[in-house]
């Protein structure tokens with residue numbers, strides 16, 4: 001696997017450091033159904049407000065259902081289509097914005113994002129790569145799948161095995177080799193008051 005380990009100030013959990021959003025997927029390699037089930041199981045056990053579990057995931061597997069996969073690819077913006085169509089699986093991550101009693105769940109997106117992070121960590125553990133995309137036509141996929149109004153379509157997610165480094169196409173190599181970066185800790189992590197940096 002093409003290693004893009006985060007340059008962390010102190011050691012952190014291996015899977016957190018190694019997770020990254022690459023774009024060079026192995027077009028020929030399917031994801032084992034048992035691996036997919038493990039990732040969904042990881043997502044299922046995510047904490048959520050009132051344990052409402054608002055995440056709703058739709059799986060599009062190119063090897064199992066090419067037609068549904070094509071439809072999902074068609075709902076990505078072009079820049080994402082160009083690389084994400086090589087992934088064996090796309091996942092639509094949506095969130096039910098209503099609690100069971102009909103009131104608004106304002107933590108629905110928060111909890112769904114957490115579930116996708118759980119899925120991503122389990123994927124990394126299994127040697128798989130996850131790449132989330134906000135660049136998709138949410139209205140179009142919502143209509144095509146007849147998703148109810150109170151469910152928000154949040155992201156599309158590419159999932160699969162990475163291509164070995166020596167097989168990465170020319171068009172992708174520069175981006176794949178680009179440095180991973182983060183803002184300094186002081187920009188987002190405060191101590192006691194806003195916005196007093198913690199360091």
Ligand SMILES: Cc1cc2nc3c(=O)[nH]c(=O)nc-3n(C[C@H](O)[C@H](O)[C@H](O)COP(=O)(O)O)c2cc1C
Pocket residue numbers: 019020021022080131132133134135136155180
């Ligand atoms: C909600 C969300 C939307 C994103 N949308 C896109 C996208 O449309 N296209 C893309 O190539 N990457 C997208 N990304 C990937 C980010 O650019 C990437 O996570 C960020 O640059 C950090 O890189 P890393 O995940 O490798 O650490 C998205 C990530 C998230 C979490």
